Amino acid sequence: MLGFLAFIPRAVAQGIPLLFGCTGEIVTEKSGNLNLGLPGVMYVGAISGVIGSFFYENSVGSGDVNAFLAVLIPLLCSMAGSLIMGLIYSFLVVTLRANQNVTGLAMTTFGVGFGNFFGGSLIKLSKADIPSISLSKTSAVFRTSLPFAKSLGWFGDIFFSYGFLAYTAIIIALIVAYILKKTKVGLSLRAVGENPGTADAAGINVTKYKYVSTCAGCIIAGFGGLYYVMDYACGIWSNDAFGDRGWLAIALVIFTLWKADLGIFASILFGGLYILYLYIPTGMEHMELKELYKMIPYVVTMIVLIFTSMRARREDQPPQSLGLNYFREER
């Protein structure tokens, strides 16, 4: 029981970057843009925050950081980085009508390269012995949890032990779910993703919706990268540490049937599966089993893909024009 209680906060912490990515990708995909650049976007979101925070911490020197600035600067930098990624993708796909798959994969390659390049540069600048950057002061601010969490025992651990970005992730997911389900903007956005021709004929500015939702989705996803470095990894950036979380987030979108509120539970579940191998005792003589257990989230993803493709309910299908570009005068 105690092991399980300790497991939940770790699963949540693992799940939050996935949740950001998943929510962001849902917003993007609802407009009909299949952004396979998501892993790159999250990577850029992370490194941009790191760059901002690195220079801020350096400018402060050995003194104390201002908590407000320590949050605001990486946050804004991360948003700017993700936004630029979103704009590039939108420009290529919406304005120039480039193939979405190719563009997305290129964006991922670009994003990861961009992150590793600047990550490497900062590591050089910091003259550290180990190939990583430590932003402990910023991280401490990001990881500040509610003061009464400690006094609540296991209840506090499970519900109140996280930094503010974790709660932001859940709130954003809920807001996105509400907007998509209940508002006019949501209805229009869904229409754009389902059938842009119809939306266009109804007087909805398809281009604007695609741009805004793709960029908003990228910014949300970028927070996932930021959360990963600043909170989960305690402010330590090392190249390629982010791993395949971006791809997992895309898989989650399918798993949740494009429902942002479902994403909250799904991402925590996947977060748990992601680290489950650490909690399954294998003993020293069977370390190879651990490698098998690491496969669990991917196996689950594949099973989910099989089930989702078998399902016939129309509401559970991806947005109908997902992956297709829209050109009004095409005949």
Place this chain on the structure above:
Amino acid sequence: MEQRETAVRMCGISKRFDQKQANTCVNFELYRGEIVSLLGENGSGKTTLMNMLAGIYFPDEGQIFVGGREVKISSPADAAALGIGMVHQHFKLVDVFTAWENIVLGSQGRYDVSRAKARIREICDKYGFVVDPDKKIYNMTVSEKQTVEIVKVIFRGADILILDEPTAVLTPQECERLFEVMRNMRKDGKSIVIITHKLNEVMAISDRVVVLRQGSNAGELETAKTDPQEMTDMMVGHAVTLDIERPEPVNPEKRLVIKNINVTDVEGVRKVKDVSFYMNSGEILGIAGISGSGQKELLEAIAGIQKVDSGSVVYIDENHKETELIGMHPQDIRDLGVALSFVPEDRLGMGLVGNMNISENMMLRTFGESHKWFTDRDKPRKVAENVVDVLEVSTPGLDTPVRRLSGGNIQKILVGREISSDPKVLLTAYAVRGLDINSSYKIYDLINEQKKKGVAVLFVGEDLDVLMQISDKIMVLCDGEVSDIVDAKKVTKNEIGLLMTSMV
């Protein structure tokens, strides 16, 4: 009629797409409280002209006046603001949305579900529509979807309605109901443009006819003072005989015997139920039915691309040799001489590859014939030249991707290819779907030619008038079952309509 108020005036409108001039200096006028038919062959620029009024396209040249004021309509939203609404041939509806979500979509003002539904009910009562606001579009019949489209346009405050071929997919009874609604709207002072090919509808519903030919004005007629022959001549530019010939079958013998066929689709719905019939050589068997009554599945079952639950399809050749087709490979069935040309609603879905050019599409049928390493490109090219020539396909060249051609031309290529394969049994579905008169008659002629050559023809059609004229026998399908097989010479349109809905 004396002091008519102009609702819309379009002056000197021109529009071109890439290499094709779609409209050249067209003038069009629409008055308040009238129904105008816009008539013209495929590719004559009717839909393009109206799309410019609806804000889908923007004219290269020309002026548009609405209510006497010159306006620029650069988006559908602009059009809606001017009270112009268009119901497109391919419905602009989101399938996974409910009726009311589709109707409300993109409208100005607050998002108020109950008030929106109340307005929808009000509109329905006023003009006599029947709509369930909470029904999902994908659960609707074509006629219901169309109703939603029209309600949507009125909901958004349109008093100028454009209907692009609204009757193409309706049963006679549904058409009559649509016309009733249109008359109600005219009484209410709304102006309606109806784009159509069907001359009897022009006569039945409209006050005035505007005819386009090759993107330009060909003339204007008052419906009361004209007749179908005059309209056709104006539309085509030369005299056309309107009667479809029906040569007597020459010593018919059984070619294809279908017994108790059952087909279930992927979703587990029984699409074809115990269908039995036979086809004679040199005879045309027409199939009537509301679209989705199992026509597609039946044809596919015969052609071998649809799995059959039970039943048999026996092909009997000239030497009375019998072959069971069920279980055979589609390629082998084709080699026996059973050709299928199915024109789907989107025209490109089956049989043609949009990005390939005309001769490459011809090659899709024949590439297996040459047993060499390299493909034979000359023969398909000749076939393509022939089809383009005989059917008067309007295309910049044989190397143009099929996707870029207009719908009617795409169709001619599909049907032309099937006929050129010299079949023994020809299965055609919706061969003239959306085609203009001239092209339609070309295709009827082609089919009749096949009939005279002794081919057994199965003709699935939408236009009952045509079906009754061209077929020797008509089989009426309703919900996958055969309602009846009737003699085309004796049956009336109304009887078929009732059989289609099994109300007898």
